[in-house]
Amino acid sequence: MQIIASPSPQLNGSQANQPSLRLLALGDSLIYGFGDPIGGGWVERLRRQWMTPGSPNHALYNLGVRGDGVRQVAKRLENEFRHRGELRNRVPDLIILSVGTNDSPRLARPDGKNFTEFEGFQIGIADLLDRASRLCPVLFVGAVPVDETKMPFLDCLYYNHADQHRYKEATRLACHDRQIPYLDLFDLWMSRGTNWCQAQLTEDGLHPNVSGYQTLLQDILNWEALQQWIGETEVVITHA
Template sequence: MRAPRQLIVIGDSGVVGWGDRERGGWCERLRCHWMGLPDAPLIYALGVRGDGLEAVAARWEREWSCRGELRRKKPEALLLSVGLNDTARVGRSDGRQPLDAQAFRFGFEQLLRAIQPHGSIFVLGLTAVDEQAMPFADCLWYSNSDIALHEAQIEEACLEVDVPYLCLHRAMQAEPDWLQWLEPDGIHLNADGHSWIEQRLRSWSALQQWAGLQSLQQVMTC
Protein backbone atom coordinates (compact mmCIF):
# COMPACT_ATOMS: atom_id res chain seq x y z
CA MET A 1 0.00 0.00 0.00
CA ARG A 2 1.40 3.37 -1.02
CA ALA A 3 1.80 5.85 1.83
CA PRO A 4 -0.34 8.97 1.38
CA ARG A 5 1.29 12.28 0.61
CA GLN A 6 1.41 14.72 3.50
CA LEU A 7 0.50 18.37 3.77
CA ILE A 8 1.87 20.29 6.75
CA VAL A 9 -0.33 23.26 7.69
CA ILE A 10 1.57 25.66 9.92
CA GLY A 11 0.53 28.98 11.40
CA ASP A 12 -1.38 30.67 14.21
CA SER A 13 -4.76 30.29 15.96
CA GLY A 14 -6.55 30.13 12.62
CA VAL A 15 -4.82 26.81 11.94
CA VAL A 16 -5.68 25.69 15.48
CA GLY A 17 -9.33 26.31 14.59
CA TRP A 18 -9.97 28.70 17.46
CA GLY A 19 -13.57 29.92 17.43
CA ASP A 20 -15.09 27.00 15.54
CA ARG A 21 -16.95 25.04 18.21
CA GLU A 22 -18.80 22.96 15.65
CA ARG A 23 -16.09 21.29 13.58
CA GLY A 24 -12.73 22.45 14.88
CA GLY A 25 -11.72 25.02 12.26
CA TRP A 26 -11.03 25.24 8.54
CA CYS A 27 -7.97 23.00 8.70
CA GLU A 28 -9.76 20.25 10.61
CA ARG A 29 -12.73 20.54 8.26
CA LEU A 30 -10.45 20.11 5.25
CA ARG A 31 -8.63 17.20 6.90
CA CYS A 32 -11.90 15.37 7.53
CA HIS A 33 -13.11 16.06 4.00
CA TRP A 34 -9.93 14.69 2.47
CA MET A 35 -10.09 11.60 4.69
CA GLY A 36 -13.25 10.61 2.86
CA LEU A 37 -11.63 10.83 -0.58
CA PRO A 38 -9.52 8.04 -2.11
CA ASP A 39 -5.78 8.75 -2.25
CA ALA A 40 -6.15 12.24 -0.78
CA PRO A 41 -3.14 13.61 1.13
CA LEU A 42 -2.90 13.47 4.90
CA ILE A 43 -3.04 16.82 6.72
CA TYR A 44 -1.06 17.73 9.82
CA ALA A 45 -2.39 20.90 11.48
CA LEU A 46 0.45 22.63 13.34
CA GLY A 47 -0.96 25.89 14.61
CA VAL A 48 0.13 27.78 17.72
CA ARG A 49 -2.01 30.58 19.14
CA GLY A 50 -0.27 33.93 18.99
CA ASP A 51 2.43 32.86 16.54
CA GLY A 52 3.79 35.41 14.13
CA LEU A 53 6.20 35.13 11.23
CA GLU A 54 9.36 34.88 13.34
CA ALA A 55 7.95 32.09 15.53
CA VAL A 56 6.87 30.06 12.50
CA ALA A 57 10.23 30.63 10.81
CA ALA A 58 11.95 29.28 13.93
CA ARG A 59 9.92 26.06 14.12
CA TRP A 60 8.80 25.05 10.62
CA GLU A 61 11.80 22.84 9.76
CA ARG A 62 11.65 20.92 13.03
CA GLU A 63 7.90 20.40 12.65
CA TRP A 64 8.20 19.39 9.01
CA SER A 65 11.16 17.04 9.34
CA CYS A 66 9.63 14.78 12.01
CA ARG A 67 6.32 14.08 10.24
CA GLY A 68 7.37 11.96 7.31
CA GLU A 69 6.04 8.86 9.13
CA LEU A 70 8.35 6.53 7.21
CA ARG A 71 12.13 6.38 7.47
CA ARG A 72 13.92 8.91 5.25
CA LYS A 73 10.57 10.31 4.12
CA LYS A 74 9.51 13.93 4.54
CA PRO A 75 6.16 15.63 3.89
CA GLU A 76 5.69 16.74 0.30
CA ALA A 77 4.06 20.13 0.87
CA LEU A 78 3.49 22.92 3.36
CA LEU A 79 0.57 25.33 3.63
CA LEU A 80 1.54 28.56 5.38
CA SER A 81 -1.04 30.66 7.22
CA VAL A 82 0.59 33.37 9.31
CA GLY A 83 0.90 37.14 9.56
CA LEU A 84 -2.19 38.47 11.31
CA ASN A 85 -0.42 38.72 14.67
CA ASP A 86 2.40 40.69 13.06
CA THR A 87 -0.06 43.47 12.20
CA ALA A 88 -1.14 44.17 15.80
CA ARG A 89 -0.18 47.51 17.32
CA VAL A 90 0.87 47.23 20.94
CA GLY A 91 -0.41 49.49 23.70
CA ARG A 92 -2.36 51.93 21.54
CA SER A 93 -3.93 52.25 18.11
CA ASP A 94 -0.79 53.85 16.65
CA GLY A 95 1.69 51.74 18.62
CA ARG A 96 4.54 49.66 17.27
CA GLN A 97 3.98 46.40 15.43
CA PRO A 98 5.98 43.20 15.99
CA LEU A 99 7.03 43.51 12.33
CA ASP A 100 6.28 46.53 10.18
CA ALA A 101 5.39 46.00 6.54
CA GLN A 102 8.96 46.27 5.24
CA ALA A 103 10.42 43.86 7.79
CA PHE A 104 7.51 41.49 7.30
CA ARG A 105 8.01 41.48 3.52
CA PHE A 106 11.70 40.66 3.87
CA GLY A 107 11.12 37.93 6.46
CA PHE A 108 8.27 36.33 4.55
CA GLU A 109 10.28 36.03 1.35
CA GLN A 110 13.22 34.60 3.28
CA LEU A 111 10.94 31.98 4.81
CA LEU A 112 9.51 30.99 1.43
CA ARG A 113 13.00 30.62 -0.02
CA ALA A 114 14.05 28.46 2.94
CA ILE A 115 11.09 26.11 2.50
CA GLN A 116 11.04 25.96 -1.30
CA PRO A 117 13.87 23.42 -1.83
CA HIS A 118 12.08 20.92 0.40
CA GLY A 119 8.70 20.66 -1.31
CA SER A 120 5.63 22.47 -2.60
CA ILE A 121 4.44 25.59 -0.77
CA PHE A 122 0.97 27.13 -0.59
CA VAL A 123 0.21 30.41 1.16
CA LEU A 124 -3.01 31.81 2.62
CA GLY A 125 -3.71 35.49 3.02
CA LEU A 126 -5.04 37.21 6.16
CA THR A 127 -8.57 37.51 7.48
CA ALA A 128 -10.38 40.76 8.25
CA VAL A 129 -11.15 42.01 11.76
CA ASP A 130 -13.90 43.99 13.47
CA GLU A 131 -12.13 47.20 14.45
CA GLN A 132 -14.99 48.21 16.75
CA ALA A 133 -14.06 45.32 19.07
CA MET A 134 -10.51 46.57 19.65
CA PRO A 135 -8.37 46.46 21.68
CA PHE A 136 -7.89 42.72 21.80
CA ALA A 137 -6.79 41.47 25.24
CA ASP A 138 -6.92 45.12 26.38
CA CYS A 139 -3.61 45.90 24.69
CA LEU A 140 -3.55 44.98 20.99
CA TRP A 141 -5.08 47.04 18.20
CA TYR A 142 -5.72 45.33 14.86
CA SER A 143 -6.91 47.34 11.86
CA ASN A 144 -7.98 46.34 8.37
CA SER A 145 -5.70 48.92 6.80
CA ASP A 146 -2.66 47.36 8.49
CA ILE A 147 -3.86 43.87 7.57
CA ALA A 148 -4.33 44.89 3.93
CA LEU A 149 -0.79 46.28 3.84
CA HIS A 150 0.72 43.12 5.32
CA GLU A 151 -1.33 40.89 3.02
CA ALA A 152 0.03 42.87 0.07
CA GLN A 153 3.54 41.99 1.28
CA ILE A 154 2.57 38.31 1.35
CA GLU A 155 1.25 38.52 -2.19
CA GLU A 156 4.37 40.28 -3.47
CA ALA A 157 6.66 37.75 -1.79
CA CYS A 158 4.71 34.87 -3.33
CA LEU A 159 4.92 36.43 -6.77
CA GLU A 160 8.66 36.97 -6.37
CA VAL A 161 9.30 33.37 -5.32
CA ASP A 162 6.60 31.90 -7.62
CA VAL A 163 4.48 30.31 -4.89
CA PRO A 164 0.69 29.78 -5.10
CA TYR A 165 -1.17 32.33 -2.99
CA LEU A 166 -4.84 32.57 -1.99
CA CYS A 167 -6.06 36.01 -0.93
CA LEU A 168 -8.53 36.24 1.94
CA HIS A 169 -8.74 39.81 3.25
CA ARG A 170 -10.28 41.54 0.22
CA ALA A 171 -12.39 38.51 -0.61
CA MET A 172 -13.76 38.28 2.92
CA GLN A 173 -14.67 41.96 3.08
CA ALA A 174 -16.47 41.63 -0.24
CA GLU A 175 -18.96 39.27 1.40
CA PRO A 176 -22.03 41.09 2.78
CA ASP A 177 -22.16 39.12 6.05
CA TRP A 178 -18.45 38.96 6.85
CA LEU A 179 -18.73 40.74 10.21
CA GLN A 180 -21.05 37.97 11.37
CA TRP A 181 -18.24 35.45 10.78
CA LEU A 182 -16.18 36.83 13.68
CA GLU A 183 -16.11 35.97 17.35
CA PRO A 184 -16.96 38.77 19.84
CA ASP A 185 -13.22 39.45 20.23
CA GLY A 186 -13.25 40.81 16.68
CA ILE A 187 -10.31 38.72 15.49
CA HIS A 188 -11.03 35.01 15.53
CA LEU A 189 -13.42 33.43 13.06
CA ASN A 190 -16.49 31.56 14.23
CA ALA A 191 -17.81 28.38 12.60
CA ASP A 192 -19.23 30.28 9.62
CA GLY A 193 -15.91 32.02 8.99
CA HIS A 194 -13.96 28.78 9.16
CA SER A 195 -16.47 27.16 6.81
CA TRP A 196 -15.93 29.97 4.30
CA ILE A 197 -12.16 29.43 4.29
CA GLU A 198 -12.61 25.67 3.93
CA GLN A 199 -14.77 26.18 0.86
CA ARG A 200 -12.18 28.48 -0.70
CA LEU A 201 -9.48 25.88 -0.09
CA ARG A 202 -11.61 23.14 -1.60
CA SER A 203 -12.01 25.22 -4.76
CA TRP A 204 -8.41 26.48 -4.95
CA SER A 205 -7.12 24.96 -8.17
CA ALA A 206 -3.42 25.04 -7.18
CA LEU A 207 -4.03 23.04 -4.00
CA GLN A 208 -6.54 20.70 -5.63
CA GLN A 209 -4.16 19.90 -8.47
CA TRP A 210 -1.30 19.15 -6.09
CA ALA A 211 -3.59 16.91 -4.04
CA GLY A 212 -4.71 15.06 -7.16
CA LEU A 213 -8.32 16.05 -6.56
CA GLN A 214 -10.79 17.51 -8.98
CA SER A 215 -11.65 21.11 -8.13
CA LEU A 216 -15.27 21.47 -7.08
CA GLN A 217 -15.59 25.00 -8.42
CA GLN A 218 -13.53 27.90 -9.68
CA VAL A 219 -11.95 29.97 -6.93
CA MET A 220 -13.24 33.50 -6.60
CA THR A 221 -10.96 36.24 -7.84
CA CYS A 222 -9.62 38.77 -5.37
Protein backbone atom coordinates in the same frame (compact mmCIF):
# COMPACT_ATOMS: atom_id res chain seq x y z
CA MET B 1 12.59 28.75 -7.65
CA GLN B 2 9.26 27.16 -6.75
CA ILE B 3 8.82 23.55 -7.86
CA ILE B 4 5.48 23.04 -9.57
CA ALA B 5 3.96 19.61 -8.99
CA SER B 6 1.94 17.69 -11.51
CA PRO B 7 -1.80 17.88 -10.84
CA SER B 8 -3.34 15.04 -8.88
CA PRO B 9 -5.61 12.82 -10.98
CA GLN B 10 -9.22 13.97 -11.20
CA LEU B 11 -11.02 10.77 -10.30
CA ASN B 12 -14.62 9.73 -10.80
CA GLY B 13 -16.30 7.55 -8.19
CA SER B 14 -13.82 5.86 -5.86
CA GLN B 15 -10.68 7.82 -5.04
CA ALA B 16 -8.83 4.77 -3.75
CA ASN B 17 -6.14 4.99 -6.40
CA GLN B 18 -5.34 8.66 -5.85
CA PRO B 19 -1.71 9.13 -4.73
CA SER B 20 -1.34 9.52 -0.98
CA LEU B 21 0.12 12.88 0.06
CA ARG B 22 1.72 14.24 3.22
CA LEU B 23 0.75 17.87 3.79
CA LEU B 24 1.78 20.30 6.53
CA ALA B 25 -0.44 23.26 7.47
CA LEU B 26 1.88 25.60 9.35
CA GLY B 27 1.01 28.94 10.89
CA ASP B 28 -1.08 30.75 13.51
CA SER B 29 -4.61 30.44 14.95
CA LEU B 30 -6.19 30.43 11.48
CA ILE B 31 -4.44 27.08 10.96
CA TYR B 32 -5.06 25.93 14.53
CA GLY B 33 -8.80 26.56 14.13
CA PHE B 34 -9.51 28.65 17.22
CA GLY B 35 -13.15 29.79 17.25
CA ASP B 36 -14.65 26.61 15.77
CA PRO B 37 -15.68 24.24 18.61
CA ILE B 38 -17.81 22.20 16.19
CA GLY B 39 -15.41 21.35 13.39
CA GLY B 40 -12.04 22.39 14.80
CA GLY B 41 -11.22 24.83 11.98
CA TRP B 42 -10.70 24.42 8.25
CA VAL B 43 -7.62 22.20 8.56
CA GLU B 44 -9.34 19.79 10.94
CA ARG B 45 -12.49 19.71 8.82
CA LEU B 46 -10.45 18.74 5.77
CA ARG B 47 -8.35 16.23 7.71
CA ARG B 48 -11.49 14.43 8.89
CA GLN B 49 -12.79 14.10 5.34
CA TRP B 50 -9.62 12.26 4.41
CA MET B 51 -10.08 9.73 7.23
CA THR B 52 -13.31 8.18 5.93
CA PRO B 53 -13.43 4.93 3.90
CA GLY B 54 -13.10 5.52 0.17
CA SER B 55 -11.47 8.93 0.60
CA PRO B 56 -7.90 9.75 -0.46
CA ASN B 57 -5.37 8.54 2.09
CA HIS B 58 -3.79 11.97 2.52
CA ALA B 59 -2.19 12.91 5.83
CA LEU B 60 -2.73 16.52 6.87
CA TYR B 61 -0.87 17.79 9.93
CA ASN B 62 -2.21 20.81 11.81
CA LEU B 63 0.86 22.73 12.98
CA GLY B 64 -0.88 25.95 13.93
CA VAL B 65 0.12 27.78 17.11
CA ARG B 66 -2.04 30.58 18.47
CA GLY B 67 -0.27 33.93 18.52
CA ASP B 68 2.58 32.90 16.23
CA GLY B 69 4.12 35.51 13.95
CA VAL B 70 6.51 35.08 11.08
CA ARG B 71 9.58 34.72 13.31
CA GLN B 72 8.02 31.94 15.40
CA VAL B 73 6.84 29.99 12.35
CA ALA B 74 10.25 30.32 10.71
CA LYS B 75 11.96 29.11 13.88
CA ARG B 76 10.08 25.81 13.92
CA LEU B 77 9.81 25.26 10.15
CA GLU B 78 12.61 22.74 9.52
CA ASN B 79 12.00 20.75 12.70
CA GLU B 80 8.29 20.38 11.96
CA PHE B 81 9.07 19.37 8.38
CA ARG B 82 11.66 16.73 9.27
CA HIS B 83 9.37 15.01 11.78
CA ARG B 84 6.32 14.59 9.53
CA GLY B 85 7.62 12.32 6.80
CA GLU B 86 6.11 9.11 8.16
CA LEU B 87 7.10 5.89 6.40
CA ARG B 88 10.66 5.16 5.20
CA ASN B 89 11.93 8.64 6.05
CA ARG B 90 9.71 10.09 3.36
CA VAL B 91 9.49 13.88 3.59
CA PRO B 92 6.21 15.80 3.22
CA ASP B 93 4.94 16.67 -0.25
CA LEU B 94 3.53 20.16 0.42
CA ILE B 95 3.64 22.97 2.99
CA ILE B 96 0.60 25.24 3.40
CA LEU B 97 1.65 28.43 5.18
CA SER B 98 -0.65 30.98 6.85
CA VAL B 99 0.92 33.69 9.00
CA GLY B 100 1.16 37.46 9.29
CA THR B 101 -1.95 38.57 11.15
CA ASN B 102 -0.17 38.56 14.51
CA ASP B 103 2.66 40.67 13.12
CA SER B 104 0.39 43.54 12.06
CA PRO B 105 -1.44 44.89 15.15
CA ARG B 106 -0.64 48.19 16.84
CA LEU B 107 0.55 47.94 20.44
CA ALA B 108 -1.23 49.64 23.35
CA ARG B 109 -3.05 52.24 21.24
CA PRO B 110 -4.47 52.59 17.71
CA ASP B 111 -1.45 54.59 16.54
CA GLY B 112 1.16 52.58 18.43
CA LYS B 113 4.02 50.62 16.92
CA ASN B 114 3.27 47.49 14.94
CA PHE B 115 3.98 44.27 16.80
CA THR B 116 6.53 43.42 14.10
CA GLU B 117 7.85 46.53 12.37
CA PHE B 118 7.07 46.45 8.66
CA GLU B 119 10.61 46.30 7.28
CA GLY B 120 11.44 43.47 9.66
CA PHE B 121 8.33 41.63 8.55
CA GLN B 122 9.31 41.96 4.89
CA ILE B 123 12.70 40.43 5.65
CA GLY B 124 11.14 37.72 7.79
CA ILE B 125 8.48 36.66 5.29
CA ALA B 126 11.04 36.53 2.47
CA ASP B 127 13.32 34.35 4.58
CA LEU B 128 10.44 32.04 5.57
CA LEU B 129 9.32 31.59 1.96
CA ASP B 130 12.86 30.94 0.73
CA ARG B 131 13.54 28.36 3.43
CA ALA B 132 10.20 26.62 2.98
CA SER B 133 10.64 26.46 -0.81
CA ARG B 134 13.95 24.69 -0.38
CA LEU B 135 12.16 21.93 1.54
CA CYS B 136 9.22 21.24 -0.80
CA PRO B 137 6.51 23.06 -2.79
CA VAL B 138 4.60 25.75 -0.89
CA LEU B 139 1.12 27.28 -0.92
CA PHE B 140 0.20 30.38 1.10
CA VAL B 141 -3.25 31.04 2.58
CA GLY B 142 -3.78 34.70 3.46
CA ALA B 143 -5.56 36.20 6.46
CA VAL B 144 -9.22 37.15 6.81
CA PRO B 145 -10.25 40.72 7.74
CA VAL B 146 -10.83 41.49 11.42
CA ASP B 147 -13.78 43.37 12.93
CA GLU B 148 -12.23 46.73 13.75
CA THR B 149 -15.15 47.67 16.02
CA LYS B 150 -14.16 44.91 18.48
CA MET B 151 -10.62 46.16 19.05
CA PRO B 152 -8.49 46.13 21.12
CA PHE B 153 -7.92 42.39 21.32
CA LEU B 154 -6.80 41.30 24.80
CA ASP B 155 -7.05 44.98 25.82
CA CYS B 156 -3.77 45.85 24.10
CA LEU B 157 -3.65 44.80 20.44
CA TYR B 158 -5.28 47.03 17.84
CA TYR B 159 -5.78 45.09 14.61
CA ASN B 160 -7.02 47.17 11.67
CA HIS B 161 -7.73 46.73 7.97
CA ALA B 162 -5.11 49.22 6.77
CA ASP B 163 -2.25 47.38 8.46
CA GLN B 164 -3.68 43.99 7.55
CA HIS B 165 -3.76 45.06 3.90
CA ARG B 166 -0.21 46.43 4.04
CA TYR B 167 1.23 43.23 5.53
CA LYS B 168 -0.76 40.91 3.29
CA GLU B 169 0.34 42.85 0.20
CA ALA B 170 3.97 42.44 1.26
CA THR B 171 3.32 38.72 1.62
CA ARG B 172 1.47 38.44 -1.68
CA LEU B 173 4.26 40.19 -3.57
CA ALA B 174 6.92 38.06 -1.90
CA CYS B 175 4.99 34.95 -2.94
CA HIS B 176 4.57 36.28 -6.48
CA ASP B 177 8.31 36.88 -6.79
CA ARG B 178 8.92 33.24 -5.83
CA GLN B 179 6.10 31.73 -7.90
CA ILE B 180 4.33 30.58 -4.73
CA PRO B 181 0.52 30.51 -5.10
CA TYR B 182 -1.16 32.96 -2.70
CA LEU B 183 -4.85 32.88 -1.75
CA ASP B 184 -5.96 36.45 -1.03
CA LEU B 185 -8.72 35.81 1.49
CA PHE B 186 -8.60 39.39 2.77
CA ASP B 187 -9.72 40.88 -0.54
CA LEU B 188 -12.11 37.99 -1.21
CA TRP B 189 -13.91 38.39 2.10
CA MET B 190 -13.92 42.20 1.95
CA SER B 191 -15.62 41.99 -1.45
CA ARG B 192 -18.58 40.30 0.26
CA GLY B 193 -19.25 43.31 2.45
CA THR B 194 -18.51 44.47 6.00
CA ASN B 195 -21.68 43.02 7.52
CA TRP B 196 -21.02 39.64 5.93
CA CYS B 197 -17.41 39.61 7.21
CA GLN B 198 -18.41 40.53 10.75
CA ALA B 199 -20.99 37.72 10.79
CA GLN B 200 -18.20 35.19 10.10
CA LEU B 201 -16.17 36.19 13.17
CA THR B 202 -16.35 35.33 16.86
CA GLU B 203 -17.09 37.92 19.52
CA ASP B 204 -13.39 38.81 19.78
CA GLY B 205 -13.51 40.21 16.25
CA LEU B 206 -10.36 38.34 15.26
CA HIS B 207 -11.06 34.64 14.78
CA PRO B 208 -13.56 33.03 12.41
CA ASN B 209 -16.58 31.32 13.97
CA VAL B 210 -18.16 28.03 12.89
CA SER B 211 -19.73 29.62 9.81
CA GLY B 212 -16.50 31.44 9.06
CA TYR B 213 -14.44 28.26 9.04
CA GLN B 214 -17.04 26.48 6.89
CA THR B 215 -16.75 29.30 4.38
CA LEU B 216 -12.98 29.36 4.72
CA LEU B 217 -12.73 25.67 3.87
CA GLN B 218 -14.96 26.15 0.83
CA ASP B 219 -12.86 29.10 -0.36
CA ILE B 220 -9.66 27.10 0.05
CA LEU B 221 -11.04 24.02 -1.73
CA ASN B 222 -12.20 26.23 -4.60
CA TRP B 223 -8.62 27.46 -5.00
CA GLU B 224 -7.14 26.10 -8.22
CA ALA B 225 -3.64 25.90 -6.74
CA LEU B 226 -4.83 23.41 -4.10
CA GLN B 227 -7.07 21.54 -6.51
CA GLN B 228 -3.98 20.79 -8.60
CA TRP B 229 -2.72 18.78 -5.64
CA ILE B 230 -5.80 17.13 -4.17
CA GLY B 231 -8.39 17.37 -6.94
CA GLU B 232 -11.91 18.65 -6.37
CA THR B 233 -13.19 17.83 -2.90
CA GLU B 234 -16.80 18.10 -1.76
CA VAL B 235 -17.26 20.03 1.49
CA VAL B 236 -19.14 18.22 4.23
CA ILE B 237 -20.89 20.84 6.37
CA THR B 238 -20.92 20.21 10.14
CA HIS B 239 -23.65 22.12 11.94
CA ALA B 240 -23.87 23.04 15.61
